[in-house]
Amino acid sequence: MRRRTWLVGGLVVALCGAFSACVAPKSERLSCDDVDPASGADFARIQALVSGEDKGCQDVGCHGGETQQEGLRLDTPDLVYDELSSRPDLFYGVLASGEMPEEKTAWSDEDLKLFRSWYCSGAFPP
Amino acid sequence: MKPEALRSTLLPPLRVAAVLLGLGLATFSSRTAHAYPQFVFKGYGDCNSCHHSPTGGGLPSRWGLESLNVSWGADSGPGWGNQDLTPDAANPYQPKVDLGLDVRLLPLLGTDGDATIGPTFIPMLAEVGGAVALGPWMFYGTITGKKQAGYLLTSREHWLKYQASSGLDVRLGRMVLPFGIRQPDHTEYVREDFEFDKYDQSYGLEVDFRGGAWSVFGNLFAGDLTGRPPERQERGAVVTVNRELGGAAALGISALASLSTARSRIAGSLFGRFGLGSSAYVLAEVAAQQFAAKDNDDTLATLAEYLRLGWFVRPEMDLYVEAGNRSYLDADGLTKTRAGLGLNWQLLRWFEFAPQLLAEARSDLPARMLALAQLHFVY
Numbered sequence: 001m002r003r004r005t006w007l008v009g010g011l012v013v014a015l016c017g018a019f020s021a022c023v024a025p026k027s028e029r030l031s032c033d034d035v036d037p038a039s040g041a042d043f044a045r046i047q048a049l050v051s052g053e054d055k056g057c058q059d060v061g062c063h064g065g066e067t068q069q070e071g072l073r074l075d076t077p078d079l080v081y082d083e084l085s086s087r088p089d090l091f092y093g094v095l096a097s098g099e100m101p102e103e104k105t106a107w108s109d110e111d112l113k114l115f116r117s118w119y120c121s122g123a124f125p126p
Numbered sequence: 127m128k129p130e131a132l133r134s135t136l137l138p139p140l141r142v143a144a145v146l147l148g149l150g151l152a153t154f155s156s157r158t159a160h161a162y163p164q165f166v167f168k169g170y171g172d173c174n175s176c177h178h179s180p181t182g183g184g185l186p187s188r189w190g191l192e193s194l195n196v197s198w199g200a201d202s203g204p205g206w207g208n209q210d211l212t213p214d215a216a217n218p219y220q221p222k223v224d225l226g227l228d229v230r231l232l233p234l235l236g237t238d239g240d241a242t243i244g245p246t247f248i249p250m251l252a253e254v255g256g257a258v259a260l261g262p263w264m265f266y267g268t269i270t271g272k273k274q275a276g277y278l279l280t281s282r283e284h285w286l287k288y289q290a291s292s293g294l295d296v297r298l299g300r301m302v303l304p305f306g307i308r309q310p311d312h313t314e315y316v317r318e319d320f321e322f323d324k325y326d327q328s329y330g331l332e333v334d335f336r337g338g339a340w341s342v343f344g345n346l347f348a349g350d351l352t353g354r355p356p357e358r359q360e361r362g363a364v365v366t367v368n369r370e371l372g373g374a375a376a377l378g379i380s381a382l383a384s385l386s387t388a389r390s391r392i393a394g395s396l397f398g399r400f401g402l403g404s405s406a407y408v409l410a411e412v413a414a415q416q417f418a419a420k421d422n423d424d425t426l427a428t429l430a431e432y433l434r435l436g437w438f439v440r441p442e443m444d445l446y447v448e449a450g451n452r453s454y455l456d457a458d459g460l461t462k463t464r465a466g467l468g469l470n471w472q473l474l475r476w477f478e479f480a481p482q483l484l485a486e487a488r489s490d491l492p493a494r495m496l497a498l499a500q501l502h503f504v505y
Contacts, residue, residue, distance in 0.1 A: 032355035
């Protein structure tokens, strides 16, 4: 029984160490600092970004109907709302860090502000 | 949405739920839930029998783990670090500790029209934690790695419980709000789309009452305080009332009202659990919620239904079919529908294998087929 206790304790320490080493910086966490709810809350503008060629993510190799990396599909406006509204912090994090969109133009500060404004005004559909 | 449209959308699932409730009432057996612990563990009877939390979910207690039916594995007795937290009559203030972990890994493969999804591997959950008891007091806490850009270390639950009497607890801290069916499967729409998903816990003050055939869980909550921005912190109240019916069936109702800087929210759920004979069961739920913006006329109303029919082929093997649907009533009828065939197989006391074939359709898109195989380690 004592072995089990040590096993669990060791796992706690190992996991804490592993996760503490790679905590996301504050700039990649979804916040309501610097938002513009009055003019920036329209989700249609975010859908246009996600669907666009420059900063979008539905080309071959990404999240279109033919590829669906990680099981994620973002090739219709409805799907974009469905996915982003259900996991906004995850999407904001990968966009703000530049991790996504892969091999495309990273979202600008204004783009990220648009995302924050939509989220902070209630994350309603367009 | 016009009243006629709302009525035509709401009535069909409500009729289905009414028929299900009637069938369940007519067919449930008189067997007590506690005569078959696997049923209790899978959602029947008193969830607190097997979990530290009075409302169920989270790490299982020693009794819960020891009561599992398993295919292989010898019994093990309690010791330091994994003790039964029930106070000893002779020495009620002797401290007791129960540590545990919950890890869920999900290999996935699927097709969507001409596209192939995966094979991919999703680390669903990696959580460690435990409970410490001292007389009528108990502290429960967990630490979880949350994927964001990199990983965050977060604590989904940490609360202090005072047991005022047998069946009456008061809790303070961060916890899962009591709403609807407490299903372990996160794929259920009522949990996922009503913001009771994996990381949707709130700080709150909760009273948990379980007496006779009734259980009542009431919670005043103030949001998660550290996770979401302050503008999206929801403050409000939620209450769930359960009524056991003859031991193998239960009906429940939940209601929630909350407010944040950005929006208000009301939600309700009607749910039931019914035993069918000695080894089968039905779970059913119909729930609705509405968000309304505070600064304009934006609204978002959601309706979700869930139905599951399960059969314990063996005491440790739950074979089930389930279906769920979710509709955004104010967003051009955006819907998601899922239907699945799966197995929850408790192979070892610390390992559950849960394969599932899942069909999922969204709005006007063709259905996609997924093959999942959840590997669930629990201690």
